Amino acid sequence: MKIPFLDLKLQYLNLKDEIDKSIAEVIDQTSFIGGEQVSKFANEFSSSYGVEKTVPLANGTDALYIAMKMLGIGPGDEVITTATSWISTSETISQTGAKPVFVDIDEYFTIDARKIESQINKNTKAIIPVHLYGQMCDMNEIMRISSKYNISVIEDCAQSHFSELDNKLAGSWGKCGTFSFYPGKNLGAFGDAGALITNDIDFAEKCRIYASHGAPVKHNHIMEGINSRMDTMQAAVLRVKLKHIKNWTESRIEISNIYMNLLSDIHEIELPIVRSNSKHTFHVFAIRTSMRDELKSYLEERGIPTQIHYPFAMPFMPAYKGHDQNKSLFNNAKLHQETELSLPIFPEMTKEQVEYVYMNICDFFKIK
Ligand SMILES: Cc1ncc(COP(=O)(O)O)c(C=O)c1O
Incomplete structure (x- = not known):
């Protein structure tokens, strides 16, 4: 697929x-x-x-x-x-x-x-x-x-x-x-x-x-x-x-719920946490894993494109090389840039497509 x-x-x-x-x-x-x-x-x-x-x-x-x-x-x-x-x-x-x-x-x-x-x-x-x-x-x-x-x-x-x-x-x-x-x-x-x-x-x-x-x-x-x-x-x-954005948003939330349920038993993955009392509209479904780059290539080879949002946090971006803020202030952003992986998500995505992504992630982590 x-x-x-x-x-x-x-x-x-x-x-x-x-x-x-x-x-x-x-x-x-x-x-x-x-x-x-x-x-x-x-x-x-x-x-x-x-x-x-x-x-x-x-x-x-x-x-x-x-x-x-x-x-x-x-x-x-x-x-x-x-x-x-x-x-x-x-x-x-x-x-x-x-x-x-x-x-x-x-x-x-x-x-x-x-x-x-x-x-x-x-x-x-x-x-x-x-x-x-x-x-x-x-x-x-x-x-x-x-x-x-x-x-x-x-x-x-x-x-x-x-x-x-x-x-x-x-x-x-x-x-x-x-x-x-x-x-x-x-x-x-x-x-x-x-x-x-x-x-x-x-x-x-x-x-x-x-x-x-x-x-x-x-x-x-x-x-x-x-x-x-x-x-x-x-x-x-x-x-x-x-006229369609409200329905698309609900679909994104449904898809993210399927991802969340399926992926919750993979301990190597950190799932997004939704702030309480909020509606997260899942423009991006971002997971984190220390094996990010290996997982990315593995999925790519199996027809599943992913993205990294973003490979550099701003303080670590070449454009801000001369910026005078201390880089040790950005430990979470640093961890994020090293571990974040965005999985496919779009309103028209089917349950089968989400399951295909999940199965391949399971295979990668050798989960039966
Ligand atoms: C967080 C954020 N701010 C601003 C922009 C800029 O939007 P535009 O590409 O329409 O200029 C983007 C677009 O990618 C964005 O993701």
Whole structure:
């Protein structure tokens, strides 16, 4: 059997008629930037999140950058974030001129909120918790710290569409939530796309203007900005997919439960722990094992692709070689980079496919 890591083709085929029609309409209207599809997507996304505003953007990296710029973050400032993430989270901090300050991860693979306070000083302007793999950070503690020190929170929700903690959605806790709709994300476009959600209407408007060359209306540039508009075609695709995301999320959770039940008797494997009172949306099903590299090759040879998220934690990444933080602060992130393995997971995955992965893991560990 051959199993894909995720099956975007199958997802497309299941929605082909709707998606093709939606794209054909955009072409027919030859309205490729902005327009009705983009504003409708923004409204629909806002109502599915119960927030005031969605700012549609070109990608999730820009969403982070724009949020920080519009919070006035710049040279001399520090922004605290997790040691384990995709580089967008920290590279955008540096791009504003501020310094990324990394904090180790906890047993849930998200920023260890207990270690944030010791990193705060007079230059700290924001915290960017990343709800990694679909698992929410300890937002109660992070919001407590945020109000104690008057520091903004930007939630990086690129991997956590519709994740919840205490019945509250990821992205609705802090000043804003930033999203990626990169094709492989739980809600993915047919190219790059992103968004920012917030309940602060003025802040949303500032972000919208900045993303549109600093112009509230064409040719009236009240500031210099950037070009980060969501393509109309992407909005058209996302509007179709948004109707299915709740079902897809439930499927991901079901698949993760099957994995959890099957794999729980393999003691060589550490399974993901779901934070209590939370909805983990399993963008990634991450296990840990000291035999990671051997298991990865073994599965690969048997038609099971896996990935490593991520081979380097940020403090150990060549890009942060000159960074002045002590590497001994990141023991959990280091262990994670050495042992993490992401197994295939996607909403259309069948029980048989999950069992095939399980059987091959059993074979690898010589479990009968
Ligand atoms: C945690 C995290 N933040 C930010 C991003 C950036 O999103 P985009 O690729 O849409 O720029 C990603 C995308 O992979 C991500 O995983």
